[in-house]
Amino acid sequence: MTHSVTVRVPAKVNAQLAVGAPRPDGFHDLANVFLAVGLHDEVTVTPADELRVTCSGPDADQVPLDTTNLAARAAIALAARHGIEPAVHIHIAKDIPVAGGMAGGSADGAGALLACDALWSTGATRDELLAICAQLGSDVPFSLIGGAALGVGRGEQLTPLEVGGTFHWVFAVADGGLSTPAVYGEFDRLTAGTDVPEPAPSPALLAALRDGDTAALADVLGNDLQPAALSLRPSLADTLAAGTAAGALAALVSGSGPTTAFLVSDAESAHKVADALRTSGTCREARTAVAPAPGATVV
Known part of the structure; x- marks a missing residue:
């Protein structure tokens, strides 16, 4: 078993965010052109006696450290699928602005998911990881794949886009x-x-x-x-x-x-x-x- 795993995960900007009328479920249909940008959080997972979350960096005091944190929810969701205890210490080193519309929380969810997958050697497929991401939140799947993508539905159904420059x-x-x-x-x-x-x-x-x-x-x-x-x-x-x-x-x-x-x-x-x-x-x-x-x- 690896001692700890660190995952680096990017912020996003919406080059286009087209929003439809509210749906019966309260969500909105979107056409969301995501671009991953080079501001990153780093999520480190280490085996522990029980699940706990810590955070450092700018505005770390505003990040929830309970199971409302998407990183904690990602660990719980992956563990539940594989019948294991989510007994890890998740440390988030923040550099993405908190509550800033740049998907920092979503990034942490995707980062923790990938880190726990590596730590526990679950062998989850990319599709399985993306399915868990979509359950966690609309922006989480994009944080996993990065690059550029069109998100439809509530933003979670992704098609990668070609980008011809920086x-x-x-x-x-x-x-x-x-x-x-x-x-x-x-x-x-x-x-x-x-x-x-x-x-x-x-x-x-x-x-x-x-x-x-x-x-x-x-x-x-x-x-x-x-x-x-x-x-x-x-x-x-x-x-x-x-x-x-x-x-x-x-x-x-x-x-x-x-x-x-x-x-x-x-x-x-x-x-x-x-x-x-x-x-x-x-x-x-x-x-x-x-x-x-x-x-x-x-x-």
């Missing part, structure tokens, strides 16, 4: 989080009584990714949850404006927010925009990263 991003970390259910609730309130179109991926956006064309991608980025996030957190408009003024080609709220994402032309622009955001007083921190990044990987 895209440079800057992420502005806001103070405090935004609850995903609250943002969807606000989306429902804002769209009530209107005809919400069926979500579909933008052909122009898929082409821009495939061609590695940053300027073309900047023109077609979109997030249907952005008006709801801005309604709940109006100050995000100042962050978006600050990044755009500093030279970002496009700016949008990442997922349900409150992290904001800025597409820039190259590494030099990324540093310039990040510096401008840091001094703008509109965010707590700004981080640069490139996409696409690989999915969950044993290190």
